[in-house]
Amino acid sequence: MEFFIDTGDVxxxxxxxxxxxxxxxxxxPSLIAKSGRKQADVIKEISEIIDGxxxxxxxxxxxxxxxxxxxxxxxxxxxxxxxxxxxxxxITVCKMLSDxxxxxxxxxxxxxxxxxxxxxxxATYISPFIGRIDDIGHDGxxxxxxxxxxxxxxxxxxxxxxxxxxxxxxxRDAAIVGADVATMPLNVIQKLFKHPLTDIGLxxxxxxxxxxx
Ligand code: G3P
Numbered sequence: 070m071e072f073f074i075d076t077g078d079v080x081x082x083x084x085x086x087x088x089x090x091x092x093x094x095x096x097x098p099s100l101i102a103k104s105g106r107k108q109a110d111v112i113k114e115i116s117e118i119i120d121g122x123x124x125x126x127x128x129x130x131x132x133x134x135x136x137x138x139x140x141x142x143x144x145x146x147x148x149x150x151x152x153x154x155x156x157x158x159x160i161t162v163c164k165m166l167s168d169x170x171x172x173x174x175x176x177x178x179x180x181x182x183x184x185x186x187x188x189x190x191x192a193t194y195i196s197p198f199i200g201r202i203d204d205i206g207h208d209g210x211x212x213x214x215x216x217x218x219x220x221x222x223x224x225x226x227x228x229x230x231x232x233x234x235x236x237x238x239x240x241r242d243a244a245i246v247g248a249d250v251a252t253m254p255l256n257v258i259q260k261l262f263k264h265p266l267t268d269i270g271l272x273x274x275x276x277x278x279x280x281x282x
Contacts, residue, residue, distance in 0.1 A: 073252035077104035081255040093121035116146035126152035167191030181215040188225035200233035
């Protein structure tokens, strides 16, 4: 399973990059707005830190506008993946970009049928938002499982990128049901290291070591 960090904060990316666990980065317009910087500047700086896919999202909602933005974003770095919303225009542009060999991440996916459309049009990644589905009282992880079954039934190569990951249980369950990638905020990645028995065990080992000196 690949790990992406979901942030527009370059300092967070630097922190996570040190662990050697991060394969890529996802951003979205809300995360870029939080950074207070221009998207192009943020993406360029990220490309100097992480050598892996970096998702940058279009803002336009029409085909021509999306294509124009996609071509600008793709110029920033070869690792840029064009993030497109799961709309008629987004799915149309997904096919156009895939045909040209440009990588895409179809985002805001909330149903298996939406994921099927993205795969049929050659999306590199599909981003089901598990946390937001849980938020409305439905089962986000069931969606990942259903998409896994559909993609495996037909041999689709589109990678399932579990997004809107809020806690470590989401990561564990996404790994169990076979998501290809999980994109997570820094605080969730940090929690993956933690177990109270590790802390207690280490404390005991260090105390015992002192006795043996
Ligand atoms: O990048 C998309 C996604 O991960 C957003 O997560 O927590 O805003 O639902 P969240």
